[in-house]
Amino acid sequence: MSQHPPGALAALRELCTPAGPPTPLFAHARRPFLRRLPYLLAWLFLIILLPTSTMVLGKDYGMHPDVALVVALGQTVPLLVAVRRPLLAWAVAFVADVVGAVVLLAGPLPMDRPWPWPPMEIIGMLVLLLALALRERRRTLVAAWLLTAVAGAVFQSIAPERARGTWIVLVVIGGLFLLVGAALRERGDARRALAEQETISEAERAHRTLLEERARIARELHDVVAHHMSVITVQADSAPYRIDGLPDAAREEFGAIAAAARESLTEMRRLLGVLRSAETDGERAPQPELGRLPQLVEATVRAGVPVELTMTMPATDAALPPAVDLSAYRIVQEALANVVRHAPGAATRVSVSADPDGAGLMVLVVNAAPLQADVPPLETGGTGHGLVGMRERVRLLGGTLDTGPLPDGGFRVAARLPFTTEEEPSSA
Missing domain, CATH: 3.30.565.10 (Histidine kinase-like ATPase, C-terminal domain)
Structure with a gap:
């Protein structure tokens, strides 16, 4: 039983570990506009949601203005962080959303206002969930979705008279965003992996083509070299009969030359047998000129x-x-x-x-x-x-x-x- 806590801690650590380096979303896009699009959207949502959340939490929900500003900052500033670290951004915003729900629970709440998640928080959380799906692994996405659902269900059970069912909207739409984002991410990963594999395959194909062509040239040049070696062998063998009065030392030297030439021809035939394959039998025909x-x-x-x-x-x-x-x-x-x-x-x-x-x-x-x-x-x-x-x-x-x-x-x-x-x- 002592093995369970380390295993649970390891699983929790894996869930909290980002799937990759903090590269910007859409960093692999070919068009510059697509690479800048996440930054533009993050600033756009921040400019819209920060003042809106501060004003709505302060005026409509009766939250203290300073507290409303702090809660709104915690919910919206992570949008900028989500471009590079969506997991960290979602965690910070989720904590800020929970803190905001607890603060609203401690004070009077107008009966016509949605709780525990105001509309601005739902929009921000959906954006963060989409960014999270574009970067993280499936198990991390499932964990984030479950935490969102559990938090909403807990608040529903604590104060059912205040809940308006907005947490169900966040769970359903957030799950759809996670599915769509994960599908897009996996499709992009598959396309990049395929492109890398094609690049590697093309390099391997070019290298194999070069080696095959060198082997083919070596097989052809074997006939050229073999012809010269055959001439040397014949000349060395016939020299004692063609040249009168040849000293014994010279006869031995010519014999050694002929023997070395024949041995070289034998080794070359062995080398040619290594270079040839079943598909190259047709190349035994005389070489063209x-x-x-x-x-x-x-x-x-x-x-x-x-x-x-x-x-x-x-x-x-x-x-x-x-x-x-x-x-x-x-x-x-x-x-x-x-x-x-x-x-x-x-x-x-x-x-x-x-x-x-x-x-x-x-x-x-x-x-x-x-x-x-x-x-x-x-x-x-x-x-x-x-x-x-x-x-x-x-x-x-x-x-x-x-x-x-x-x-x-x-x-x-x-x-x-x-x-x-x-x-x-x-x-x-």
């Missing part, structure tokens, strides 16, 4: 997008580094897919050319505004990662990427892919 751009452009034209292709490059693409060749193709592919999805029917120009200094490759994809803004997308496929994949490919090669809308409503994708990275000297 710039030589297949005409077929890509032809497929895009069949999808309803007029494309003009310009390639001012050497006749053969063999001199291009494989990573640059693959990345350039993927950038053009993703840019054309975006045009099909977001600007159907827009005239598009694709240009692939070498730098004037021959140190890199320039890729430019420019499309005009869509012919009709309400035309539905012609294609819903693609990687779905768009500019993220372009940015990652360019960053991997140490190049630059410039994307953005054009004044006429079109879009521009410009990438420069250097043939050598900063970590790879061009003289190597």
Whole structure:
């Protein structure tokens, strides 16, 4: 039985503890007017109720003017506090209302005047109950409503000849105000929680997209690196047969190089097995290259997008580094897919050319505004990662990427892919 008092005290302490920090009501509203509205209403009710309550309590109810002023201050000033601390404001006003009812009970009361709650007190208490409902938990609202009902019932039982049933009006209308205010508060909390969750989900989605695109690029570059490692293995294995008079030490060195290359290929295949998933089995096909751009452009034209292709490059693409060749193709592919999805029917120009200094490759994809803004997308496929994949490919090669809308409503994708990275000297 010794556990009951601490539990009761804890429950009482929880009821008396505000639900959150003393932020103003409607502080999360987007419009400035709504954020200032609680202050305006609080001052409006204070200006109206303070002089009215003082005059009515003094003249109509026969209360001493000084006492009437003190009671009216206790009932109305908390309206200003209710903007930030509605629970404290309601508690102070409730005590002032009870004190006012007791003072009126001690003296003569005109029989035609409502008691224990005069009309001004009912209006002020309803405003405070609404503010309380917009901030506090349900159990706190139930406790405030019960205290209001119990206080009215007690006064009714003490002096039934004086009671006019006004306490029932306060209990009924106050309960409605609490229900409406609680519903509005819970709806606002749900909307804010949903907005926060959407923000978190969007950040997680962007991070997951970035990781997926990096894994996809790593899978594609595996073929490029594996090709070079295979060449090293073949050259190291065949060197003793191609070079006459090779010393034994050199033969052993070539054998070690070949063994290390084969071991590296094995480890890379294991790494690729980790990067692949059940959904990426289709990516085991040979990787595309710039030589297949005409077929890509032809497929895009069949999808309803007029494309003009310009390639001012050497006749053969063999001199291009494989990573640059693959990345350039993927950038053009993703840019054309975006045009099909977001600007159907827009005239598009694709240009692939070498730098004037021959140190890199320039890729430019420019499309005009869509012919009709309400035309539905012609294609819903693609990687779905768009500019993220372009940015990652360019960053991997140490190049630059410039994307953005054009004044006429079109879009521009410009990438420069250097043939050598900063970590790879061009003289190597």
